[in-house]
Amino acid sequence: MGKFEIKTDNAGKFRFNLKAGNGQVILSSQGYSTKAACENGIESVRKNSQNDAMFERKTSSNGSPYFNLKASNGQVIGSSEMYSGTSAMENGIASVKKNAPDAGVNDTTA
Structure with missing residues (x-):
């Protein structure tokens, strides 16, 4: 089962990663100024x-496929890694769909 991990970056912003059951990061957030905003992003x-x-x-400038997940207001709430091909990217999207709804939250900032 997947999980969200909340952490702070070097600039003191809150970020989350969605990890699949195998521990691989499948979606990464932008930086948020507050933990509450980060939790809303989750x-x-x-x-x-x-x-x-x-x-x-x-598709990135070097030709690698990736994806963004957008909110209903059109704002990007998470981005994937770069993938080796389109089918790998589609597997990443399927993994986000499968893991996100029931993923727990591990807050490493506390």
Whole structure:
């Protein structure tokens, strides 16, 4: 089963990663100024990950596919790693859909 991990970055911003059951990071957030905003971001991932239209499939400048998960207001709430190919990216999206709704939260900032 997947889990969200909340951490702080070097600039003191709160960030979360969604990890699959095998511990691999499948979605990373932007930096949030407060922990409450970060927790709201997690709830938004839980809700929006079930709508395929919220996944924006992209290609980086070096040709690697990746995806962003967007909220209903169009704001990006999480981004994936770069993938080796489109099928790997689609597997990543499927993993977010499967893991996000019931993922627990591990807060490493406390």
